[in-house]
Amino acid sequence: MAKGRSEADSDTAATRRGRPRSAETTNAILQSAYTLMATTGLAATSIDAVARHSNVSKMTIYKWWPSREALLIDAFLNHASLMLPLPATGAPAERLRSHAAAYAKALLGEFGRVQLAVISECISNTGSAEIFYERYLGYRRTALVELIAAGQQDRSIGATGTPEDLYDAIYGSLFYRYIFGIKPISPAHARNLVDTLLMIKNR
Structure with missing residues (x-):
């Protein structure tokens, strides 16, 4: 798989010129934002609330993120990189099975609720999910x-x-089932979906 920028570096798009970020402070902000989203909901996850929870000034947060939506997405991205790391080694088929199964499992918990809420927030405030696509x-x-x-x-x-269409068929199907509560959605279903759609040999 070709090398690309790491997920840990993806928030650099929001960095403005000036003093370099502190990794410790950045993590505190991102972790606080995700914790608030998961426990109190997006409506209560304001910049003020994140600043209080992380003990970081609002000025610092506004300096590093161009908008509240960007911060929420980066907080979700940071959590996803820890909870659902992209597979790095092994045969392509097995790596895809493993990741799809982990994603299906994550959708059934708080991760799924937060993801849907963040996407809804982006669409509500901007009219599209473009910022979510760009940053996550x-x-x-x-x-x-x-x-x-x-x-x-x-x-x-x-x-x-095409690989793009096959990816969309797998992950679009899982997200569609999650949104509308269509059964079953489970790690086993996700693995079978990968095998079926990709016509994986030597299952």
């Missing part, structure tokens, strides 16, 4: 699309569709 989904989608392409190249994946 784009990188992860590109990495997994490249993984599918690698499996097609080594012939462990038999599906001949």
Whole structure:
């Protein structure tokens, strides 16, 4: 899989010129924002609330993030990078099965609720989910699309569709089922979905 920027570096897009960020302070802000989203909801996760919870000044937060939406997405991204790391080693098929199963499991908990809330916030405030795609989904989608392409190249994946369409079929299906409460959604279902849609050989 081709190298790309790490998820840990993805928030640099929000950094403005000036004094370099403190990793400790950045983590405190991101962790506080996610904790507030998960426990009190997005409406209560204001910049003021994050500043109080993290013991970081509002001035610092506004300096490092261009908007509240950007902060919420980066907080979600940071948590996702810890909870759902992109697979780095192993055969493409197995890495895809593992990640899809972990995503399905995560959707059933607070992670799923927070993800849906953040997307809804972005659409409500801006009219589109573009900022969510730019700051979160784009990188992860590109990495997994490249993984599918690698499996097609080594012939462990038999599906001949474009890697982008195959990725969307897998993860779009899981998210669709989650949003509308369609059963079943489970790690086992996610693994079977990957095998079926990608026509994985040697299951």
